[in-house]
Amino acid sequence: MKQISESRVLFLGAGAMSESMIKGLLEARLIPAAQIIVCNRRNTARLQDLQQRYAVQVIQDKRTACREADMIVLAVKPFDVVAALQEIAPYLSAQQLIISVAAGISTAAIEACCAKSIPVIRAMPNTSSSVQASATALCAGRQATAEHLDLAQDLFAAIGISVLVEEEQMNAVTGLSGTGPAYFYYVTEALLAAGQACGLSAETSRVLLVQTLYGAARMLQETGKDPEELRLQVTSPNGTTMAGIAVLDQGDTRLLLKRAVQAATSRALEMGQQIENAFAQLQASGRSRNVIQ
Numbered sequence: 001m002k003q004i005s006e007s008r009v010l011f012l013g014a015g016a017m018s019e020s021m022i023k024g025l026l027e028a029r030l031i032p033a034a035q036i037i038v039c040n041r042r043n044t045a046r047l048q049d050l051q052q053r054y055a056v057q058v059i060q061d062k063r064t065a066c067r068e069a070d071m072i073v074l075a076v077k078p079f080d081v082v083a084a085l086q087e088i089a090p091y092l093s094a095q096q097l098i099i100s101v102a103a104g105i106s107t108a109a110i111e112a113c114c115a116k117s118i119p120v121i122r123a124m125p126n127t128s129s130s131v132q133a134s135a136t137a138l139c140a141g142r143q144a145t146a147e148h149l150d151l152a153q154d155l156f157a158a159i160g161i162s163v164l165v166e167e168e169q170m171n172a173v174t175g176l177s178g179t180g181p182a183y184f185y186y187v188t189e190a191l192l193a194a195g196q197a198c199g200l201s202a203e204t205s206r207v208l209l210v211q212t213l214y215g216a217a218r219m220l221q222e223t224g225k226d227p228e229e230l231r232l233q234v235t236s237p238n239g240t241t242m243a244g245i246a247v248l249d250q251g252d253t254r255l256l257l258k259r260a261v262q263a264a265t266s267r268a269l270e271m272g273q274q275i276e277n278a279f280a281q282l283q284a285s286g287r288s289r290n291v292i293q
C-alpha cells in the first residue's frame with residue numbers, strides 16, 4: 001500500500017465524525033485536500049459546504065469515488081452501514097483498506113457485507129479529532145496486516161493519540177472515549193449553570209471553566225499522577241473542595257458515571273447485534289436491499 005501522505009482517502013459519510021477527521025487531518029497537513037474525497041447519501045448542500053470550507057473533492061457517484069480511493073473511511077450511522085457497504089461492494093478491491101468508525105459494528109460484519117476479501121480496520125475516534133486531540137482505539141479485521149494497522153495508526157496519530165485494543169474491547173472504548181467528549185460537555189454545561197447560579201456571568205464562567213478543564217487534563221497528562229492524588233492536592237481539610245465533593249458523593253455520582261459508561265457500552269453491543277441479525281436475515285431471504293432501521 002501507499003504511504004498515508006500519498007493515499008487517496010474516501011470518506012463515506014459527510015457527517016460530524018467525517019468533518020472532525022477531515023479538519024484535523026488537513027490542519028495536521030498529513031494529506032493534501034485534493035487527496036480527500038467525500039460522499040454521502042443525498043445531502044448535496046452539505047457536500048458543497050465541505051468542499052467550500054476544506055477544498056476537498058466531493059464525488060457523489062459511488063463507483064467513481066471508490067475507484068479513486070486507496071482507503072475508505074466508513075463514517076455512516078451504524079444502521080446505514082449495511083446499505084452503504086452493499087452500494088460500494090462491487091467497486092472494492094483487496095488493494096484498498098476500509099477503516100470503519102461505526103459504533104458497535106464488528107470487522108467480521110463489515111467483511112461479510114463487502115462479500116469479498118478486503119482488509120478492514122475498526123477504529124473508535126472521537127470528535128476531538130477536529131483539533132487533533134482525539135483518543136482513538138484501533139483493532140484489525142482478519143484480512144488486515146500489520147502494514148494496514150500501521151497505516152491506520154499513522155492516520156489517527158495525526159489527529160490525536162491512538163491505542164491498539166482487542167476487538168472485544170471496542171464497545172467499551174465506544175462507551176468510554178468515543179462517547180467521552182459528551183460526558184465532559186455535559187458536566188461543563190452543568191457547571192456553567194452552577195457558576196451563574198452562584199452569581200458569575202455566563203462569559204466569566206465559561207472562560208474560567210474551559211481553562212480549568214484544560215488545566216486538569218494537562219495535569220493528568222503531564223504529571224502522570226492518579227486523579228485521586230491530584231484531587232487530594234486541591235482538597236484542604238474542612239475547606240471548599242471537601243464541601244463540594246461531599247455533595248457529589250451524597251448523590252452517588254461515581255455510580256452514575258459507571259452506569260452511563262455501561263449503558264453506552266451495552267448500546268454499542270446491542271446496535272452491532274441488531275445489525276448483524278438483520279444482515280443475516282437479509283442474506284437468508286436473498287434480498288440485497290437494506291431494510292434495517
Ligand SMILES: NC(=O)C1=CN([C@@H]2O[C@H](COP(=O)(O)OP(=O)(O)OC[C@H]3O[C@@H](n4cnc5c(N)ncnc54)[C@H](OP(=O)(O)O)[C@@H]3O)[C@@H](O)[C@H]2O)C=CC1
Pocket residue numbers: 012013014015016017018039040041042043044046074075076077078080083084085087101102103124125126127178179
Ligand atoms: N459523532 C461522534 O461523536 C462519533 C461518531 N462515530 C461513528 O461515526 C459514524 C458517523 O457518525 P456521525 O458523523 O455522527 O453521523 P452523521 O449523522 O453526522 O452523518 C452520517 C453521514 O452518513 C451519510 N450516509 C448515510 N447513508 C449513506 C450511504 N448509503 N452512503 C454514503 N453516505 C451515507 C449521511 O449522508 P446524508 O446526510 O446524505 O444522509 C451523513 O453524511 C457513526 O457510525 C458513529 O457511530 C464514532 C465516533 C464518534
Ligand SMILES: O=C(O)[C@@H]1CCC=N1
Pocket residue numbers: 103174178179
Ligand atoms: O452516539 C453515538 O452513537 C456515537 C458513537 C460514539 C460517539 N457518538
